[in-house]
Amino acid sequence: MSLAPIRHPHFVTLEGGEGAGKTTALDVIREALQARGHEVVVTREPGGTPLAERIRELLLSRHDEKLAPETELLLMFAARAQHVREVIRPALRRGAWVLSDRFTDSSYAYQAAGRGIDEAFVAELEKRVVGIVPGLTLLLDLDVREGRARTAGRDLFPDRIESEHDDFFERVREGFRKRAANDPQRFRVIDASQSPAQVGAAVERAVDAWLDTQA
Numbered sequence: 418m419s420l421a422p423i424r425h426p427h428f429v430t431l432e433g434g435e436g437a438g439k440t441t442a443l444d445v446i447r448e449a450l451q452a453r454g455h456e457v458v459v460t461r462e463p464g465g466t467p468l469a470e471r472i473r474e475l476l477l478s479r480h481d482e483k484l485a486p487e488t489e490l491l492l493m494f495a496a497r498a499q500h501v502r503e504v505i506r507p508a509l510r511r512g513a514w515v516l517s518d519r520f521t522d523s524s525y526a527y528q529a530a531g532r533g534i535d536e537a538f539v540a541e542l543e544k545r546v547v548g549i550v551p552g553l554t555l556l557l558d559l560d561v562r563e564g565r566a567r568t569a570g571r572d573l574f575p576d577r578i579e580s581e582h583d584d585f586f587e588r589v590r591e592g593f594r595k596r597a598a599n600d601p602q603r604f605r606v607i608d609a610s611q612s613p614a615q616v617g618a619a620v621e622r623a624v625d626a627w628l629d630t631q632a
């Protein structure tokens with residue numbers, strides 16, 4: 418595989434902390450793409466293939482044995498390798514658009530910024546195992562406590578990662594914001610503290626503008 422990850426304009430990702438509202442935004446993006454007549458493959462990480470979904474279960478369920486940060490990172494990339502080969506590349510090759518709820522930016526934010534793993538290690542895995550970068554990434558940016566309040570109302574049993582402390586999620590948020598600031602061509606940062614309708618409208622504007630550049 419080439420060592421330079423390729424940016425694909427028809428690959429769109431959604432990123433953000435816990436409870437940022439990615440589910441609603443996903444529907445808005447799918448509808449905007451379909452309205453222009455595109456085939457859209459909607460997928461998610463970790464997961465997106467039967468095997469990768471099994472790895473997701475391992476990653477999100479609670480275990481008596483503590484998962485080492487490196488184990489967590491490598492499992493994320495094991496799932497991603499499968500996802501890229503089985504779903505993302507074949508869809509892009511046949512001309513579809515791919516919309517993924519999280520991708521490699523989440524590993525930089527959660528495993529590098531959050532857990533303290535060396536970013537260069539994540540970058541090496543990205544080059545060797547993934548090889549593809551989204552053309553457009555929407556970052557739903559939200560205050561950590563607000564995001565947690567939203568998911569607290571929904572999740573009776575928080576998963577393994579959701580159970581982390583606020584300072585972990587503060588580092589994750591900063592990790593995302595730093596990546597967005599370093600790559601303004603790819604990222605659009607959306608203020609996710611707005612009402613669902615306002616977030617939806619901002620997402621729609623960003624995607625429409627991107628689609629105009631691809632027409």
Ligand code: T5A
Nearest residue numbers: 435436437438439440462463519523524527567578612613
């Ligand atoms: N992970 C993932 C890593 O650590 N590394 C990686 O490389 C990858 C790929 C995935 C976990 O894995 C981690 C990150 C995650 O911890 P997940 O269940 O997919 O697990 O977690 P999330 O992606 O965070 O999913 P959530 O459901 O928690 O967040 P969403 O999808 O952003 O939020 P959503 O849309 O479900 O909304 C949450 C609640 O808020 C309300 C909704 O109604 C819902 O109840 N809401 C709003 N309320 C007020 N105003 C708004 N604007 C609202 N928008 C939504």
